[in-house]
Amino acid sequence: MGKGKNKERDEPKRGNKTSNGHHNRTHHGKGRQETKYSSVLRQTKFPTKLAMWDFDHCDPKRCSGKKLERLGLIKSLRIGQKFQGIIVTPNGKGVVCPDDKEIVEQFGVAVVECSWARLEEVPFGKIGGKYERLLPYFVAANPVNYGRPMKLNCVEAVAACLAIVGHQDWALELLENFSWGPTFLDINKELLEMYAECTDSQSVLDAEKAFLEMIDKEREERKKLKGEVDVWAMGNPNQKHNDSDSEDEEDEESEEEGYNSEEKNILVIDVPGPEDDEYYDDEDVEEENEEEHSLDESDE
């Protein structure tokens, strides 16, 4: 058989170590051949190449990158190995844009599987490639960072990239492996449509800026309106109780609490969220129970 002919069959073999040199769990022990074979089938089935540098920072049960790997949808890269496609990374310079479509189709998408809290440990100089990109504004739908802007997990980040370049179908195909996954496309529908109409990085940044200005303005208007409504709800100001301001104070506090300035733009949309039972699949429920015992894992 000619050189490279069996390339796709060989790929999972090369990918059976994580970037830390650990063996991939799916290739061990009982059912080894079967897992490997189904992994190969899935790898060849997805329309473009997906890859990640995995730093093993996260609990494998909670980690979306590891789950994609178990499903044979993403391949691990070694430290020192570069990637030719679009790399969606916190170290990116420009943002993903529709003009990246050809690169995504030809060479694929890669992410950095690590903890948000341990980014400084990632040797960004030894990974990456020519096309390192940030994502424009999106809101996370995953149970760990639900509702928070920009802090997407790996599957959301890959899906966002695919959708921006016009492959919503591929994005959905990936997200459907997670019970909460398709919600990511629902809560970001307006943004996705807006970015998909752009062309280059700058036009995406302009659209993002216009959107953020619009939601800031809406928030101000809601605050003003709330103030006016409160005047009527207060009743007779002459009979005002001493604690009548407490509601406003509480609002201000909850707005600030726990979020830095870039996380202020929380989007509140009425779709199933982590408080709804159907939001979790079995694996997620297990993870949720574990979460109760952890200190602060919201940064994974």
Ligand SMILES: C[S@@+](CC[C@H](N)C(=O)[O-])C[C@H]1O[C@@H](n2cnc3c(N)ncnc32)[C@H](O)[C@@H]1O
């Ligand atoms: C920090 S890891 C967290 C992974 C998480 N533990 C999981 O289960 O998938 C998320 C990765 O997705 C990509 N990503 C997420 N949000 C991003 C953004 N706003 N800009 C660029 N890359 C982003 C990056 O590759 C980032 O390293």
